[in-house]
Every structure is written in structure tokens, then in C-alpha cells.
Amino acid sequence: MQTVIKKFKKNLQEENLKSTPQRLAILEEMMKTDEHLECEEILLKLKEKGNKVSRATLYRTMDILVKYKFVRKLEIGDGRVRYDSNLVHGKRNHDHMICLDSGDIIEFYNDKIEKLQNEIAEKNGYKIIRRVHQLFVKKV
Template identity: 30%
Template sequence: MDLEEKLEKIKQQLHARNYKLTPQREATVRVLLEHEEDHLSAEDVYMLVKEKAPEIGLATVYRTLELLSELRIIHKMNFGDGVARYDLRDDNAERHHHHLICMNCGTVDEIFEDLLGGAEERVRDAYKFAILDHRLNFYGICHRCIDKVNIEDFK
């Protein structure tokens, strides 16, 4: 699915809930679509949106991100650094979505593999809990930094 098809799908999701894809929302969604792999913060999104639509304010970007999060079009995530980051939901992708978070450079890599299948079943059975999704974050040193740092400094 290309960017325009994804944008149209999001537009339909908004319309189904009685919201419009305003030009400001469209600019924000386009930035998220163009940077799907990047786990952007609200400030990152704002800076990229400003390049395309200089009239848009930070508060508008925040409101748009909150709306998209509430409507479950995007995921709002926190990797422990106090900064909310956003990730587009992909209904066609596997729901298992895990992260490798580098404590040196801050890079976030993704794992699209079910690492918790057995644990999910145990939680469901033991706690009578209907699991809809799960996420797992690993904190450590990425392959780009591993030879450049002393791991003991991070313990």
C-alpha cells in the first residue's frame, strides 16, 4: 500500500468516527507516513510539519496526535525517557511489535516476531484476561554502538 492509499484509509477511519481530515491533520499524518520507521516525538513531527505547512502551530500538532492516538490510528509510546513517541498502527501487520532501545544513541529498532506467545496464553488463562496486543521493550546497546562503548558504564 502506497502513501496515498494509506492516507485515504486514515481519512476513512476519521470519517467513520465523524472527524474530518483537515489540512493540518493531513500534514501531520503525511509526516507520520513518510517517517513510519522513526518513532517520532511530537516535537519531531512538529518540526517536519512546519517544513511543509509553516502556519501550523505546535498545539495543533499535539491535538492531532492525541486525537489519532485516541482513535487508535497511531500508538503513543514512551521508552522510559519521558518523551512520548508515535507509531502508526498497521492493521495488516502482525500485532506483535517489540523494540530494541539503545541506551547509548537512543536508536529504536523494531522486532516483528511473536516473542511472548506462550506467556500470553498463560496470562490469559491464569488471570482470565483477554489480551488484544502486547509490546516488549529491550533496553541495551545496539549493534552500531556495541564496539564503541564500555557496557559496564550503563549498568
């Protein structure tokens, strides 16, 4: 969607950050995948397509993408940082179920849990900004 790129450019401007080919290449790469990619994988994908970007630039740009919620940082405690794109069409707000046997990451969403979370926060005088909800599971 062109609108995503336009929004990104606008966000960059708002912070006096410049629109560069590297930043755009990274954004576009994240628009194309619904996997949970690690930095090295993103770097590799970019390289394969001829968009070579340095490690430092990738890390810096991922922080920008997280800040503007184009992607979400996903840490499941195995020491690897993954990124979950919010840019893939039809993808909604979700949480993760991680299979301890296969390593599969399954997305789930539950409206009731959502509501209960809000109630808990409210009851304590807080509002929720962001949440992490991960179920580590095994096949029955």
C-alpha cells in the same frame, strides 16, 4: 497509499470529526517516516514543508492517530514521548530494544513470546488489548 488516507477520512466521519488540511498533513507526514519521532520533530518537519500546524492541533491529532492505530505512542521512560508509525510499508507488529549507551531503538519481534503472553492473559481470564515490551540493553 491513497487507501490509508481514505481510511482516515472514513474514521473521522464515523466520529463526526472533520477532514481538515492540518489533520491530513499530519497523517501524511507520519506515512513518510520510520523513525521514532517526538512531537517537536513532527512539528518541525511539517513547518519545513510549509505545512505549519499549531502545537495544540498536533497534540490533538496525534491522539486521533493513536486511537485508530495509525501510529503507536512509544514511551521508554526518559520523559520523552515518541510516535512509531504503523503506516510505513512492510512494517509489522514489533517491540523495542533500547540501547542504554547509544540511545538506539532497535525493533524486534518474537512469535513465541507473543503466544506465551496470550496464554498468561487467558489463564487469568483476560484478553490482551495492547502491550508494551521493552528491553533496555547494553553492548556485550
